[in-house]
Each structure stands twice: as C-alpha cells, then as structure tokens.
C-alpha cells in the first residue's frame with residue numbers, strides 16, 4: 001500500500017470528519033460511558049483490526065479511547081488507514 005498524496009489525503013480526510021490528521025497519522029478520541037464500555041469498544045476495534053491485519057495505536061483513559069492510525073510499513077497514511085477508520089466509525 002503506497003502513501004497517499006496530498007490531494008488524495010485531503011479527499012479521504014473530508015470523508016472521515018471524526019478523525020484529525022496528526023502529521024503521519026489520523027487520530028480519533030471516542031468517549032464512552034465508563035471504563036468497562038471503553039474496554040468493550042476497544043475489543044470491537046481489535047476485531048476489525050485483526051480482520052484487516054491493520055492495527056491502531058490505542059490509549060484508554062478511563063472512559064476515553066484514543067485511536068491513532070498510520071501505516072508503519074509505508075511510513076505514513078495510506079488507504080488502509082482510512083478503510084479501517086470508516087469501519088471503526090460504523091461501529092457507533
């Protein structure tokens with residue numbers, strides 16, 4: 001999977017408004033009811049990640065889950081990041 005150029009990147013970002021670009025990654029923080037709900041959400045994300053063989057960095061802070069997506073093998077953002085971002089968005 002090759003890195004997205006600025007134009008493709010802008011188009012992908014426009015279709016994933018819940019995600020914010022942070023240099024070579026896109027980031028989304030999801031707020032859940034409490035820590036247990038955050039863990040359940042992370043488990044659903046983990047299933048999508050395993051199915052896609054593409055894995056976000058995940059931080060849990062009590063009821064908030066921050067997901068960071070980047071394609072490490074390509075050194076930045078690719079279509080795989082946005083595909084997974086859209087699948088994650090479809091969870092809630």
Ligand SMILES: C[C@H](O)[C@H](O)[C@H]1CNC2=NC(N)=NC(=O)C2=N1
Pocket residue numbers: 053054055056069070071072073074
């Ligand atoms: C062998 C395996 O396909 C690779 O290590 C995958 C796994 N998950 C991955 N996840 C992410 N975010 N970037 C990768 O480059 C990546 N590579």
